[in-house]
Amino acid sequence: MTLPLPLLLALLSAIAPLAIDMYLPAMAQMAGSLDSDIHHVELSVSTFLLGFAIGQITGGPLSDRYGRKPIIIAGLTIFAIASLTLSMTTSLSGLLILRAIEAIGGGLATVNSTAIVRDRFEGKDIAKVLSMVAMIMMTAPLVAPMLGSLIVSFSNWRSIFMLLSVYSAFVMILLVWLLPESHPPHRRSRAKPWVGYGVVLRHKVARRFILTLACAYSGMFIFITASPYLYLDYFEQSAAQFPWLFGANVVVIMMVNRINMLLLNRFKPIDLITTGISIQVVMGCILLTLSRYFPDAFTLWTVLPLMMAYVGALGLISANSMATVLQYFRDVAGSATALIGVVQFCGGAAFGLLWGQLHDNTPVPMMAMMFLSAFCAFVALMAARYSREIYEAPAT
Template identity: 45%
Template sequence: MANKDASAPINTKRLAILLAALIATAPFAIDTYLPAIPAMAVDFGAPTHNVEVSISMFLIGFALGQLIGGPLSDRVGRRPVALVGLVIYIITSAMIIFVDSSFSLNVMRFIQAIGGGFALVIVGASVRDLFDGKDAARMFALIAVIMMIAPLVAPTVGSALLVYFQWQAIFVLLVIYGSIMLVVVWFKLPETTKLRPRYAGPARRVLWTYLEVLRTRKAVGFMLAHTGASAVMFSFLTDSPFMYIDYFGVSPSQFPYLFGANVIVIVICNRLNNPLLKRLECHQILAIGTGLQLAAVIGLFIAVNVFEPSLYAVVPLVMVAVGMIGLTAPNATAAFMQYFPHIGGTATALMGTIQFATGALAGTIIGQVHDGSLLPATASMLAFGIFANVMVHFVAEAKQIEQPAPAQSDDTVVVAAD
């Protein structure tokens, strides 16, 4: 396997673009086919909610992929794990083109997501290898704002493909994107574990490294706050085709615009993060984000369950509820990762696993109790919004750094060679 030389200075903005493109394999895999779900259900002769289960299956597989890939990347390096994950992602994306039932789709999506989890888990670990504290939060924010291009354009791309082709064309696109990323990672991704010692303990001690993370109560508070805030988004994501297309009668061609409005708010919040970091700490910004998110989901719950549901009320409230991820995600992640410089891959894996497993659980429950109303989805969003705020205010506590690392240049960071 080619070994990218890590002794040269790394341009952090270019690295952010590369890592963001790697993360984008997930939103491309989810968001491009959302407009196609009703058509896929018709093609399979199955109810829409049976096909929506594939979203939950993807999230479960994504969680499992991170759970395995994280500690593996601590042992063998970030690059090999990412490359193996992309190969799995490409092969299964190609196989989905030929499925003929919702069951086969769900199985393939699960395996596809394991590969995606391998690729994604190295991103947070790579940032932790290179940055600390607010520098890490800024890097996560930069990655996120670039990565947000994917969910912004993905539903539009999916809808455009459906105009001219069948739903299978969406997965042809995923094969192409995954193949491009495989080449880019092979030639351009540096091995960031060269900056910090790799975990050298026996493989059987992987469980103990997970327990080490879970025993760090103050850090777990940040992880669970991020999980709750993300589950608000996943609850909406799972039910969004039903909510907008089936319930409110929005056409599949209009759906991407309503979906994209949420992403625009995420980007705006994300861009506000850097100015806020000059005045506030990560945990303070996280508290603001989760508080605003909770206010929005309370308003949404009341708007659709107490009053006559209106698209004009639902869309802006969802935009705020989902958009706050732009503030919560980078700051919760940076505050959490600050506790684990020596096992960044394992910590990232556990955080991602719990985040996506919870999202999958929320989606599954919404599907099981669905009664043709907006109550299941909005109740789930409200419950997780409350949970996130409880974690922020009563469990999480920022780590005090007595001797912070010297600030890195805005443009470059040097990774030492072995």
């Protein structure tokens, strides 16, 4: 039995969106079962993001030193055991602690999927493979809320975490069986874990591309955070319609990732990143202008395609930005990948918190923050694009 590498890595990368999105429809039921309220249960999302960041920033340098597979297996083992234990928890504190542990395991494992691509490929091929992985993996956030709703309708919320445990164990067996080690001993770093981060942070162009990607992704995190308000409250759509409105953006990202793979045959990654960021800036500007000055034109059927274009542009930005950064770092690809992920999550959290502070029951703050994040990404990209060092040979 053989499976394509992008499919194996997509199955691994899907751990995070499945763990975040699948249990969202069950939060009300969880609150009742744990004798709490839904707002306290929602804290489990934040604890998961925190734990996931810890897992990533730890797993990256560990895999540079000990190899990719041992860290993946360790992470999936932690994730599977924590998920199984979550299905038996009876308290809110137990939920929060176990979600953090579960996330640490997930971060340890999934941070290595991008590093494996860097181990095996060079140049444009990195971006092509990452686009293929993203295109397959994006089915997870598309189906996860629907799958969670289906499970809750036939069983209870505990079955969701049991399924996550089974899924992670299944992925672990597949990877043990089918995935060869991509980081051989002679390439492994023997330096202290933080040394790899220093190598990445000292590289001026890499810093700027990481910032570009983090700001671009922050716009999507703002959308994810604020979309329930926008679609359910402001546009007064039903809960049954929300997964379809939300999922439309995921479908566009999948399509654009596929288009990106074809465009890489003719264009440089830097040019495709510039196109994607420019789309975000233009769409963000239009959305902000409509929400602020033309509220009568700010309708669901006006906003939906603009949002789809804004979020879908990440299909041109994400894989190409990561490939551009990783081309400079072969021996510490795990550290570079971890740093990208942590900066993405922290940037998204910061912009999301800022939106929460500015929220005034109108869509204007949401659109303003989405435009601001895109504009910041554009500034960082221009600083990287016109830096002399971008034309220099890779650092490692």
